[in-house]
Amino acid sequence: MMMVFFTATDTPLYSMAWMPKSTGQYAGTCIFLILLAIVFRSLLAVRVNLASIAGAYAWKRDTHILRDKPRPGDKILPRRWSLNSALVWASMDTVLAGVSYLLMLAVMTMNVGYFLSILGGTFAGSFFVGRWTAAAGH
Template structure:
């Protein structure tokens, strides 16, 4: 494995059968990585706000839509619930898997793949950082 960055357009991504043969396929891989990293930031925003998302879904299911000015904004410690813990664990599993796949793409040391992941994180941050504003997640 190369220990320096390089600019080849035929670098395998995730498996030996996923090798771009043309410049267009390489560009497609880069676009995929941008979208994948953006999805990672979206999943992170959902995970950080998971209790609020679950509460909003529950309220809507039970009472219909509640205007935001009537919603209770107090924060309390939530009781442990198995179904919620399993959903959180599944979300963490997905986040970890996506994060490791992005790390593998960067570890190819391909400049295009590296910049694509950075561009996706940037785009995802621009779009979803407002949902992460109260979080210490980076």
């Protein structure tokens, strides 16, 4: 089986039921892939910052009214394992894996429009939420 890119506008996406029959439907499919890639980058930014988000909520929920905020240099103890936080982390990882696999399947169709849509969505997602990822250099 040859692996080459092609430019057909009637390439099915995920199932035979999702086969664009017009140029407008193909454009709609490409817009969906752009948005899905943006959602993926946004979820990735949330996942990277999940510990600090959870820490902020835990700080607000804390009942110790007179407790000082931690200062630089204070020893930070690791949080105990809890079922709630483990479920949140596992759910987030599962959603991230699912969205990334959907993007991968779209690329594997070898359709140039689908491929470029995902690249464009990745660019847009990184442009808008890239500063919130851990490896952001900007």
